[in-house]
Amino acid sequence: MSQxxxxxxxxxxxxxxxxxxxxxxxxxxxFIHQSGTVLFxxxxxxxxxxxxPFLLSLVLTYILAPVISWAEVMGIEKTRSILILFLVLLxxxxxxxxxxxxxxxxxxxxxxxxxxxxxxxxIEQVVLVENYLNSELGLAKKIKITTTLTHxxxxxxxxxxxxxxxxxxTTFSLFLLVPLFTFFLLHDGSAMKRGILSLTPNRYFxxxxxxxxxxxxxxxxxxxxxxxxxxxxxLIATIGLKLVGVKYxxxxxxxxxxxxxxxxFGPLISMILTFGFSLLDSGSLFFGFIAITPLLFGQVVDxxxxxxxxxxxxxxxxxxxxxxxxLVGGVMAGALGMVVAVPTxxxxxxxxxxxxxxxxxxxxxx
Amino acid sequence: MDSVWxxxxxxxxxxxxxxxxxxxxxxxxxxxxxxxxxxxxxTHLRKFxxxxxxxxxxxxxxxxxxVRSGSVRIVIDQPGASPSGEExxxxxxxxxxxxxxxxxxxxxxxxxxxxxxxxxxxLIGLFRPDLLDFCSRDAKTGNKILWNVCEVLxxxxxxxxxxxxxxxxxxxxxxxx
Numbered sequence: 001m002s003q004x005x006x007x008x009x010x011x012x013x014x015x016x017x018x019x020x021x022x023x024x025x026x027x028x029x030x031f032i033h034q035s036g037t038v039l040f041x042x043x044x045x046x047x048x049x050x051x052x053p054f055l056l057s058l059v060l061t062y063i064l065a066p067v068i069s070w071a072e073v074m075g076i077e078k079t080r081s082i083l084i085l086f087l088v089l090l091x092x093x094x095x096x097x098x099x100x101x102x103x104x105x106x107x108x109x110x111x112x113x114x115x116x117x118x119x120x121x122x123i124e125q126v127v128l129v130e131n132y133l134n135s136e137l138g139l140a141k142k143i144k145i146t147t148t149l150t151h152x153x154x155x156x157x158x159x160x161x162x163x164x165x166x167x168x169x170t171t172f173s174l175f176l177l178v179p180l181f182t183f184f185l186l187h188d189g190s191a192m193k194r195g196i197l198s199l200t201p202n203r204y205f206x207x208x209x210x211x212x213x214x215x216x217x218x219x220x221x222x223x224x225x226x227x228x229x230x231x232x233x234x235l236i237a238t239i240g241l242k243l244v245g246v247k248y249x250x251x252x253x254x255x256x257x258x259x260x261x262x263x264x265f266g267p268l269i270s271m272i273l274t275f276g277f278s279l280l281d282s283g284s285l286f287f288g289f290i291a292i293t294p295l296l297f298g299q300v301v302d303x304x305x306x307x308x309x310x311x312x313x314x315x316x317x318x319x320x321x322x323x324x325x326x327l328v329g330g331v332m333a334g335a336l337g338m339v340v341a342v343p344t345x346x347x348x349x350x351x352x353x354x355x356x357x358x359x360x361x362x363x364x365x366x
Numbered sequence: 367m368d369s370v371w372x373x374x375x376x377x378x379x380x381x382x383x384x385x386x387x388x389x390x391x392x393x394x395x396x397x398x399x400x401x402x403x404x405x406x407x408x409t410h411l412r413k414f415x416x417x418x419x420x421x422x423x424x425x426x427x428x429x430x431x432x433v434r435s436g437s438v439r440i441v442i443d444q445p446g447a448s449p450s451g452e453e454x455x456x457x458x459x460x461x462x463x464x465x466x467x468x469x470x471x472x473x474x475x476x477x478x479x480x481x482x483x484x485x486x487x488x489l490i491g492l493f494r495p496d497l498l499d500f501c502s503r504d505a506k507t508g509n510k511i512l513w514n515v516c517e518v519l520x521x522x523x524x525x526x527x528x529x530x531x532x533x534x535x536x537x538x539x540x541x542x543x
Binding site: 072073194202205208 | 427
């Protein structure tokens with residue numbers, strides 16, 4: 001008669017045990033981190049060196065995979081089609097960089113030179129507010145915003161520009177690893193998937209196959225949707241800001257595209273920055289408001305046209321979750337960690353949703 | 367030859383063997399060598415111990431299995447039987463070259479019976495998600511496979527219809543007596 005084959009049972013009790021073990025492991029890691037040992041540094045380093053390039057390559061793979069599939073249908077061999085695509089992309093990147101970089105570098109250099117002037121204007125305005133408050137309210141203890149603010153600004157005024165430079169430097173250092181990882185993911189992605197599946201116990205094999213298929217499909221749609229959405233918003237913002245006459249239209253347009261990846265507060269941050277820079281540059285409050293109109297128009301297009309077309313509702317995450325993800329991403333992997341945090345959480349949410357859906361179908365729940 | 371290289375070459379040899387084996391299966395009939403090689407790349411070779419459940423009745427249908435070695439029992443529970451109660455009803459005993467689960471390929475419908483490995487067995491699995499991807503990449507070969515699946519399903523449907531008709535005739539004869 002049949003022999004019982006025992007594997008790890010996915011029962012609520014075992015899930016609880018696994019969760020408990022994970023919590024203990026995370027708490028231990030945090031404790032070790034607090035104790036100042038090398039574990040956290042090692043984790044951070046490996047995230048920067050391997051996980052981050054891998055995540056970016058994965059995103060790029062999802063964006064490029066349809067092109068490779070199309071080439072395969074056309075009868076072009078896979079290796080050849082990937083190499084041709086890389087060549088086309090390289091030409092595109094070099095061409096676009098050659099066109100844009102002189103303006104972009106000009107704007108960054110100009111911004112770097114202008115920051116002290118903007119800070120001075122800002123402090124002057126704060127002094128006016130401070131004087132008004134002190135004279136009108138007649139408080140016994142005088143408000144000293146300027147002293148505190150000046151002190152803070154003196155310490156941090158180079159930070160924003162440095163942050164932008166560090167971000168660009170890190171991105172360029174990834175230029176070596178990301179294409180390499182992307183090539184192998186595009187070329188051997190399906191073989192890797194088969195390899196992972198071949199290691200799966202029979203009991204979970206069919207479930208994993210179905211889950212991987214659904215996650216893969218949803219992820220592909222989500223990532224491609226986000227990419228197209230951010231590109232269109234970035235383009236609308238850049239053209240709009242140029243038409244309106246904003247000085248740093250390249251930088252602020254690019255920022256509007258990137259910020260659009262973060263739900264709700266991303267566009268808000270981009271608008272505040274655009275408003276702030278335009279106000280400081282022109283000295284006119286009216287121009288500050290005019291400057292954000294292209295961004296508002298972009299948001300209308302995004303919500304009315306792009307989001308219903310491109311983004312699946314299931315992938316959207318809550319505002320608070322987004323903030324927490326960005327904070328954790330920032331601690332773990334700096335600026336780029338912050339950029340990939342929200343997409344990563346969306347990906348995890350999609351995956352868990354698919355797993356739960358499959359589990360419910362398999363166990364005839366709901 | 368050391369074990370690493372041995373394993374790599376064995377993997378290649380397994381693939382060639384699988385292709386030759388698939389050639390003889392009716393669902394893959396009419397496929398050329400290149401098409402069979404492409405098809406082999408989307409199949410999964412699974413090994414089952416004696417008595418191991420391949421799938422349960424009502425599990426989500428994912429695809430078909432071909433018996434490469436060993437044998438498989440297809441069973442259903444007795445009507446109204448408790449899970450640990452009576453012996454299940456044996457529907458079929460499948461041997462090398464036989465295939466099962468093809469009904470779930472077109473629509474992913476739940477499994478209609480339970481499949482159990484009768485002895486230590488190797489099965490080649492072809493699954494719906496992989497086949498759908500394959501069809502979108504290589505519509506011509508995908509078409510051939512789907513036509514073959516249709517033929518098999520039509521044959522089985524005819525067989526069931528014939529069996530049902532003869533049962534009905536027999537029942538009517540008994541009632542008229």
